[in-house]
Amino acid sequence: MTAQPAPVTDQVLVAARDLQVHFPFRSGGLLRRRTGQVRAVDGVDLDIGRGETLGLVGESGCGKSTLGNALLRLVEPTSGSVTFDGTDVTSLSAKDMRALRRRAVMVFQDPFASLDPRRTVAQTVSEPLEVHRLHVGKTARARRIGELLELVGLDPAVVDRYPHEFSGGQRQRIGIARALAGEPDFVVCDEAIASLDVSVQAQVVNLLRRLQRELGLTYLFISHDVAAVRHVSDRIAVMYLGRLVEVGPASQVARDPQHPYTQALLSAVPVPEPERERRRERVVLTGDVPSPAAVPSGCRFHTRCPRAFEPCPDVDPALQAVGSVGSGQQAACHLHGIVPVSGDRDP
């Protein structure tokens, strides 16, 4: 087992150990033989501290959404464990699972697809209250719905309106109100601002941060938008082909990335500043991300890495402490010393 990244607070709320989510695929023939598997999440160790925001960045297909889903057990892990507040959630009974569903929730990307068009705002927001039998009784429930709408910056007078009457930003607020109805501890925001206009993204980002301060929420903020992740996160985890390749304090990772992939990713993010853009040196990666159904041997980034050397095609690197001592920054790269992933993993 690799060393654990230090969360910002001492208390760990969510932890994953050697988490794997593999999806088998089958041939199209009559026998539908199992012909391979997509290794969406492929050995992830992760701690999320109570009250912190962990940003998870990576490109499409890297497994970041599957990891978020697996932490909430919305997909079943193939192996490894997920603990929530000390309890192993991979073996919970249906009843205990329901209790977990109240405490750990998801805010989805598309505020158009994630709201039922036939349900009013009140019906949508009260869904978790019904499921978990909270604030029972007509007046109590109406009061709670009003509170929740105010909390996310909507006028409580909108309770009887339908989703199509709202803009994207307002719908995302409704989605957030629904997520918060059961007073959760842990919120996975999966590309929660990606489909919003720039001027509206800023509103939702500020809202999420205010809610965190007021309610003591813990966030996993999944996004392909490195600048947004940098802005909201205490720590950042960088994912590539099913594995975390770098973890560390947000400012540290943004300022001084240690893994060649993080370096390339950050250098590719355009900065809204013409002078810096003209000066910048890009690490332009060649080729495309390999398929997660055919993960390269050794370090999975070696096929595109500008700094690959002898051990990279053969030895799978484990996360190890990098950067200044005690910074909590970790990278899985042989440039910092050859530390293989322990043998109980897939080769």
Next chain:
Amino acid sequence: MTYPGRRGAPVIDVADLRVRLRTRRGSAQVVNGLSYQVHPGETVAVVGESGSGKSVSVLALLGLLPERISQVEGCATFDGQDLLSLDEEALRRVRGAGIGMVFQDPMTSLNPVLTVGRQLVEGIRAHARIGVPAARTRAADLLGEVGLPDARRALDRYPHELSGGMRQRVMIAIALSSEPALLVADEATTALDVTVQAQILELVSRLQADRGTGVIWITHDLGVVAGIADRVLVMYGGRCIEDGDVDDVFYRPAHPYTRGLLGALPRTDEPDDKPGGGTPGELVTIPGTPPSPTDLPPGCVFWPRCPVRADPRCETEVPPLVPVHEPAGTPAGVQHHAATFCPPDAVQGGAS
């Protein structure tokens, strides 16, 4: 409007473009008096949020709006002729040979049942009198030029066999196959990952430098604009509310909307406000949402969301697009314009 300092005749000269669309919710003035020029080798970025009219404005130029529901007025001079008054046949010739197009989703622009090679060869032979084998060689060269590995084999592949980044490169190869004078890209890298986007942007600027192609780049991403644009045109509610050299618009924004948009962006280079990895403060926000084209406010299109509103005319009169008075010592470039009643000192800052 003329832009001193640009050499040569413009590749395209758009004058007072107006587009009205019939929608289910009534008729909407989606583009309202847009004028700009693109010179050889120049990249003009058109930026704006949803409903700003940025995409419709180029679809109108290219004659790609359904005639049934659209009414296009104004003038767009390209290669000595007005695109807006050409018939369908003449327009198709211009689109194929003179203007290359790249759209956001390559999967809907490519024909799924034809190989990449067929589609490229077809495009090349439509504009050059050469045989199939010569066209295939040229197609392979083009794919190599846009950075597609193993270009010869890629010719025999179908679009679904390629990744998103490879498809977008094929689209660019097709767009460039006729060596157009003008390349129009509408959110061409929006669906791509940033590392692939970086490859595509580099490719476009290299090809542009080699061939002197004029580029209209439509995007909502101000980071991309900062990297590739010579000139920027900011659209809001169907109007150009600010235009100028990229540095003028980013470092000395004159319109409160431009200022707000730049302030709303999180940055990877933000300073820390807590030692040891804390996150920076609040983002500046613009209250409310962009207006719907069917429901535009009277007066300045931005006033309902404007934090300044310094002038009583804001709510009643449309501010004209007029030259911005730059502070002394500003490098002389292309004229910088803004459509606002706000005095310049009320809209300071920008990227710093």
